[in-house]
């Protein structure tokens with residue numbers, strides 16, 4: 001055991017051995033930051049620190065699982081399950097669940113995702129009689145969400161966001177402020193949190209209750225954060241609050257990889273760590289273990305075009321390796337076929353496995369062509385983070401029944417069921433029912449008992465509502481009382497409401513959807529088996545938080561297709577970056593923001609993202625773009641300009657191919673070729 005840290009190089013070791021005080025590990029991609037953090041945790045446990053006294057924050061759930069497994073390998077402590085290891089969201093949820101009453105929530109409290117939140121805003125706008133054209137729900141939700149992320153409360157909204165000298169803007173924010181407070185009230189009434197609440201409410205809880213704060217400060221004696229460059233203001237606040245007074249805080253990150261600025265992440269947090277913690281020790285890791293020298297040199301040269309960088313060195317003992325293969329294709333179809341052929345070639349002749357390969361794109365829609373082609377080349381693939389299993393329509397529908405089962409206050413779920421199940425009663429009547437309930441101080445389900453009381457509801461409509469009340473609502477309330485294992489309960493509910501007949505049969509492709517429903521019920525059974533003592537409530541919460549979870553039908557070898565954002569922290573022997581084109585990568589939005597003077601650094605964030613994408617590769621990196629693509633309804637071709645990032649790579653590290661030429665890597669210099677287009 002004493003040799004534990006021998007798996008680290010001298011600098012990594014220094015970091016992993018520094019257990020007290022503030023430590024910043026600042027280093028480029030692939031230098032072993034995550035590895036150092038993992039070994040440090042094992043070291044803490046080895047030194048006798050109880051896992052429950054360690055708080056470790058990762059950026060994704062997958063990263064948390066990987067880390068837990070690795071620590072288990074290294075030290076195998078029996079108490080490892082007590083370790084607080086997870087994303088900000090999951091850690092905060094845990095704290096909130098231990099203190100529900102203090103944050104005005106009660107048992108059964110669930111989480112609303114962005115779609116749910118926007119639906120709530122939509123209802124409020126409707127109720128306030130505002131025009132959706134002027135107050136677009138999504139836009140309003142974005143403002144509320146930003147405010148919550150920045151810990152701005154409704155009464156502060158005008159002061160914080162409205163321009164002082166502009167009456168129009170004052171008026172606008174006055175209304176938003178009213179919507180925001182109503183939104184908060186609805187969430188409380190429905191006994192739900194939204195995603196932003198998880199962090200905001202935790203901070204409020206801790207700031208308002210000094211005893212509770214002291215308890216957690218005392219519990220989390222050692223705090224560690226991975227991917228610190230992507231921490232936003234409220235997450236930063238939370239970490240500093242919990243770390244006091246000892247400030248045993250260990251953060252690792254890479255300012256070159258800050259890619260969540262659009263979500264409020266602020267790389268100045270990492271840049272100013274030494275300022276916030278003047279005693280901090282900074283460790284720079286310079287040796288890269290992941291990638292070939294060509295990949296490291298090229299990605300470093302790219303990122304040095306940014307102005308805001310901390311200076312970092314990077315070296316490797318690895319060979320130059322293969323050049324970076326850059327390919328220009330005639331159009332996206334040719335590009336997709338090129339990628340498929342290359343993959344088959346690597347598998348057939350170079351011993352690579354399909355799971356060694358990741359295809360990265362800037363946005364999901366870009367990978368459509370590829371998703372069509374992969375099966376034609378018999379390459380099984382897994383789309384990571386796309387429309388996930390839990391986002392499928394039939395599953396989302398069914399989850400509403402389950403939500404009501406655990407949280408009868410969830411009016412949004414109730415309304416959704418009503419909309420799905422009750423035919424012939426539109427929005428206006430639904431809001432009349434709501435109004436009636438409010439005015440007579442009744443529950444909305446009480447009104448369902450004899451709906452003709454409400455203006456505009458005749459006998460036919462009333463019959464539909466009463467049938468819904470009996471079959472769906474009563475079944476849910478009856479089942480709430482029954483002591484059944486969760487999966488049995490769900491299955492029972494499925495049958496009692498006759499989901500197949502009443503819902504699936506109304507949708508397109510019911511047979512296929514039925515298969516997914518079966519998989520869903522199976523997943524519940526698995527969860528139950530693997531998590532004894534946990535129930536439906538945990539199942540629903542966990543699936544909300546785990547956005548990177550997906551159920552795959554089998555475990556065969558698969559190529560992964562994902563966005564550069566979701567590839568963060570991961571590594572693959574072979575990486576393809578597709579669509580390296582102006583207006584795609586860098587994204588059009590960043591170019592517009594920069595041109596409009598809204599964000600002078602917008603393109604720099606895109607460059608960091610391109611750096612993240614390149615540095616996922618260990619051995620082989622392929623970058624491709626198309627000459628032209630179809631645009632507009634008329635099917636005209638649009639000429640494409642290759643991404644500026646390609647021109648920033650060192651020519652001598654590249655191998656340029658034009659896909660039409662049969663020869664493959666022609667070795668012609670990049671710049672000349674690109675100019676021919």
Ligand code: ATP
Nearest residue numbers: 007008009028029030031032033034035289290569
């Ligand atoms: P990123 O910035 O992309 O998150 P990172 O700095 O966190 O990268 P890791 O993922 O920790 O880097 O490490 C990259 C690879 O290098 C991993 O496969 C890791 O196991 C390996 N590695 C790191 N340090 C060492 C070491 N001292 N000895 C052997 N392998 C190492």
Ligand code: MG
Nearest residue numbers: 033034035569
């Ligand atoms: Mg990492």
